[in-house]
Amino acid sequence: MYGREAVRFPGRPQRLGGLGLEITPRSAAGFTLLELSIVLAILGVAMAITFPTISRMTTHARVNQAAMVVAQDLSLATSAAARERKPIRMARGADRTSITMTERASGKVLSTRWLGKADAYALDSIAFSISPVDLFPSGTTSGALSITLWAGGYSRQVTMSRAGWVRVP
Secondary structure, eight states: OOSGGGOOOTTSOEEETTTTEEEOOGGGOSOOHHHHHHHHHHHHHHHHHHHHHHHHHHHHHHHHHHHHHHHHHHHHHHHHHHHHTSOEEEEEOTTSSEEEEEETTTOOEEEEEEOSTTSTTOOSEEEESSSSEEEOTTSOBSSOEEEEEEETTEEEEEEEOTTOOEEOO
16 A cells, blocks of 8 residues: 555546546536536427427316316306296306306396406406306206307317206317
8 A cells, every 4th residue: 555556636536446437536526517508408498399288288278177167157057046946147248258147137146257367267258159148947048058268279168058958068
């Protein structure tokens, strides 16, 4: 141990046996700025490629969830009409992004479902095939109803037959 191998200089790489491999000291370990820049560029390109897909998926999920909520609201309105033994009127709001349920005789607002840009579902618009539609206590309606929900170029339809059957095709 008194030979050349015993003398070590701090900050210099050490050789491993006769393999030609070098071990760098801790103070010299790390990544260069070029390596970090390359990794960041690769991550940026990967995110740019996947962003439109993720955006489309979230839009579809929002519209599908809104369609399920509207279908549930239609079913609950039919049940409420039978329970209260009073006709209920469903209509699209003047803002084109809400659905309002009122008592047909008195006009008392029972509920309003907001589905617009400022709300959780962030829909662009809602279209009714006919508006308003009356839901009678017998479970029938004044006409077959189709509600179309739109957001970001994707639409989903909720239908209600004259017999009161609600479907999200």
